[in-house]
Amino acid sequence: MNNVVSDSMNTGTASNQADTKFPFPAPSGYPLPQAGEGKEGADLNQKRPSRHDAAGSLYKKPWHMLFYKEVLRFRRVSFQTVAAPVMMALLYLLIFSHVLESRVSVFGGRVSYTAFLVPGLIMMSVLQNAFANTSSSLIQSKMAGNMIFFLLAPITPWGFFLAYVLAGVLRGVLVGIGVWLAALFFAPQLWHPVAPGWIIAFGFLGGAVLAMLGMIAGLWSEKFDQLATFQNFIIMPMTFLSGVFYSVHSLPDFWFKVSHLNPFFYMIDGFRYGFFGESDVSPWLNLALVGTACALLTWGTWALLARGWKLRI
Amino acid sequence: MTCAVEFQAVSRRFGDLQALDDISFQIAPGEFFGLLGPNGAGKTTLISILGGLVRPDSGRAFVMGHDVATDYLNSRRNLGVVPQEVVFDPFLTVRETLRFQAGYFGLRSADDWIDEVLHHLSLSDKADKNMRTLSGGMKRRVLVAQALVHKPPVIVLDEPSAGVDVELRHALWAFISRLNKEGHTILLTTHYLEEAETLCDRIAMLKSGRVAALDHKQKLLSSVDAKMVRLTAARVPDSWLARVRRTEGQSFLIELQRFEEMEMLLAALRAENIAIKDLRVEKSDLEQVFLQMTGSHFEPNAEEARGEAAA
Ligand SMILES: Nc1ncnc2c1ncn2[C@@H]1O[C@H](COP(=O)(O)OP(=O)(O)O)[C@@H](O)[C@H]1O
Ligand SMILES: [Mg+2]
Secondary structure, three states: OOHHHHOOOOOOOOOOOOOOOOOOOOOOOOOOOOOOOOOOOOEOOOOOOOOOOOHHHHOOOHHHHHHHHHHHHHHHOHHHHHHHHHHHHHHHHHHHHHHHOOOOOEHHHOEOHHHHHHHHHHHHHHHHHHHHHHHHHHHHHHHHOOOHHHHOOOOOHHHHHHHHHHHHHHHHHHHHHHHHHHHOOOOHHHHOOOOHHHHHHHHHHHHHHHHHHHHHHHHHOOOHHHHHHHHHHHHHHHHHOOOOOOOHHHOOHHHHHHHOOOHHHHHHHHHHHHHHOOOOOOHHHHHHHHHHHHHHHHHHHHHHHHHOOOOOO | OOOOEEEEEEEEEEOOEEEEEEEEEEEOOOOEEEEEOOOOOOHHHHHHHHHOOOOOOEEEEEEOOEEOOOOHHHHHHOEEEEOOOOOOOOOOEHHHHHHHHHHHOOOEOOHHHHHHHHHHOOOHHHOOOEHHHOOHHHHHHHHHHHHHOOOOOEEEEEOOOOOOOHHHHHHHHHHHHHHHHOOOEEEEEEOOHHHHHHHOOEEEEEEOOEEEEEEEHHHHHHOOOOEEEEEEEOOOOHHHHHHEEEEEOOEEEEEEOOOOHHHHHHHHHHHOOOOEEEEEEEOOOHHHHHHHHHOOOOOHHHHHHHHHHHO
């Protein structure tokens, strides 16, 4: 679950052997830089076909490449970044459904507890992994100092924003799909959600909100432990206490009210509505609140990036 | 004609420290320009402004006529920066590093060009190695390659030879000189006087965030008023101790205001019965230029050496 520290950070140590000198070959038509070259989408090899089927050939806008790099970053260690969180969610599912199936009744008994639990776990995984991806990527780049590679590039604040947030959402959604597919063994009825549109909307919006929060946390943190604190004391409790494991209607009145102050509650509640057509509050209210949060955070994150907050001094 | 690089009254503070104080100068296209200054003079801060990594409190900067603040997409397309610190992405191989870098500049299918850059920097056999496995010098070459991958007309190198062995340093110098001959504008920062003297056409001397001197290398060197003579002898006459600028064993670097003072030095040596083992006039160097322009030594330890000589 806690991916901040576990996302591998392999800086490694370099051997310091003396390097051989460059043997300079005869100048081979090293082309002169031309003004105007290097425009977006300029093709350096217009005359010559590319020898390699480069991943680069698919990407045109600078931020596309940054997005691709962000995806590659978690794909390279997908065992940790995708498989491990799926596994974790399944463990929760096994334990909680085993212990509580016969004791807890939700939605007036119309939905089994195990089935009720699965959408919450899926959404929790989406949220936590979207957050972990953007925040850990940023802090790693910051610690390694390699942020300058794209800070020196002609990438707009929007491009920077889209690359990170979309990669974070993608990882969250991939983990979510993994949890969903695995959970079908326990609750096959989830293969046919009642209203898939809501699932997609809340999965995307919730992932985006957490990816943006992760970006802000990653930019803000100077060290790994600051980020870990943020994750362990804010993100984790809020995702756990948002009605993943229970319907808030089963809570005492005080905690019922407190739950309604937790923004994650609305994401999970709306997401669950997509599976069962039932929820603790109206899906439209959920959508309005989550959508507003998403819009505000988009503006806020963009404003921070445009100012170069913690990036450009 | 548009300048390759232009600074207009650039100032920047870090807390109480005035890191840059009203810096203005221009670099013409095709120049090999040296930004020389001791550690902490503000070199890195100044060139970081070009790439938008540091923002000035006041003043403007341009790359190929593009304002780095308001027209940053174009200014960055025209700029390649080799940073002072060796940094890298531990997830990537050398080739991937360069592909991504090209992609960040919006370049598709840059592979042929990447091959060429790898070849010129003798990195071809390392292309598919992970960055982590490379030695420090190799990583620095990859940084150079990264700065070239979008064919920028202006290339900035921040102390490229710091912490690099002599062989790589000379190879790097040759490579940079060639880039310059092929039309790139080069802005090189260094705190090695020798490096600036060997490579650069024009030199700006930076001290405590101010431009202390800026001219063609030859003009700077010929502007030195003080003449240096190197005396090899058992000791220096007492009356001349204050003029000793550097001491290496029995070799003393002595500053004369005019060559006419040479007679007085010889007279003093004769009066004190000091045998002259060797005496020669030294060519003026950038150290003297710096001393004359700023009133202080370039390297702080030169100051210490002088203190010892006087004691
Ligand atoms: N981010 C920063 N915060 C505070 N002080 C800084 C920062 N960056 C540079 N400085 C200070 O500004 C001065 C100039 O630094 P720098 O430009 O790195 O010098 P140089 O590259 O010539 O060695 C130094 O005194 C340095 O300590
Ligand atoms: Mg520096």
